[in-house]
Amino acid sequence: MQITRTARAVLNGGVLALLLCAGAHHASAEPVKSAPSPIYGVTIPDGYRQWQMIAPAEEAAPLDELRVVLGNPAAIKAIQNSTLPFPDGTILVKLAYKRKQSAEFETATVPGQPTTVQIMVKDSRRYAATGGWGFGRFINGQPADLAQHQTCFACHAAHVKDRDYVFTRFAP
Numbered sequence: 001m002q003i004t005r006t007a008r009a010v011l012n013g014g015v016l017a018l019l020l021c022a023g024a025h026h027a028s029a030e031p032v033k034s035a036p037s038p039i040y041g042v043t044i045p046d047g048y049r050q051w052q053m054i055a056p057a058e059e060a061a062p063l064d065e066l067r068v069v070l071g072n073p074a075a076i077k078a079i080q081n082s083t084l085p086f087p088d089g090t091i092l093v094k095l096a097y098k099r100k101q102s103a104e105f106e107t108a109t110v111p112g113q114p115t116t117v118q119i120m121v122k123d124s125r126r127y128a129a130t131g132g133w134g135f136g137r138f139i140n141g142q143p144a145d146l147a148q149h150q151t152c153f154a155c156h157a158a159h160v161k162d163r164d165y166v167f168t169r170f171a172p
């Protein structure tokens, strides 16, 4: 009887420790949510850094940036099937860095300081007024100001309306 009670106490303790551990793990594994972007309420999506690359890009002076556009699984599937417009749930993320000369090799250009993380989220009802896309530009994890977010759709619409407002083409 005594043994059983002790065993039960140990078991209960173990379960409690496990729950506490799971709780702590959950808290630490959960990235801090960015504040939502103005106008659109877009946040930085969890796990985006593990998404597939759609294409790299380079931006000339004065920005002098290297960029890479990533897509969530819905985006990659749409690209593979040549689905346009992109379906709801598509998320595109553009990571931008200052470009700099490699310290180890003269002709190599490598990413320097990260500058922005830019996001487009497809939700055709919520963002009906902007081609179905919600926009977010983040600097050090925080959204850029309202004025910057007023420019996003106009530029994308002016140049790539017929490609569902998306510039980037898949680089095999």
Ligand code: HEC
Binding pocket: 057, 059, 067, 069, 092, 093, 094, 118, 119, 120, 135, 136, 137, 148, 149, 151, 152, 153, 155, 156, 165, 166, 167, 168, 169
């Ligand atoms: C003056 C034009 C212009 C404005 C304004 C602009 N973009 Fe873009 N955007 C581009 C161009 C050009 C590309 C493709 C080349 C590149 O990746 O830099 C692009 C690419 C993107 C991409 C990758 C998907 C795609 O369309 O290729 C995202 C995401 C994005 N922009 C988000 C934004 C957000 C968010 C804003 C507003 C805060 C914004 N853009 C404002 C020109 C613009």
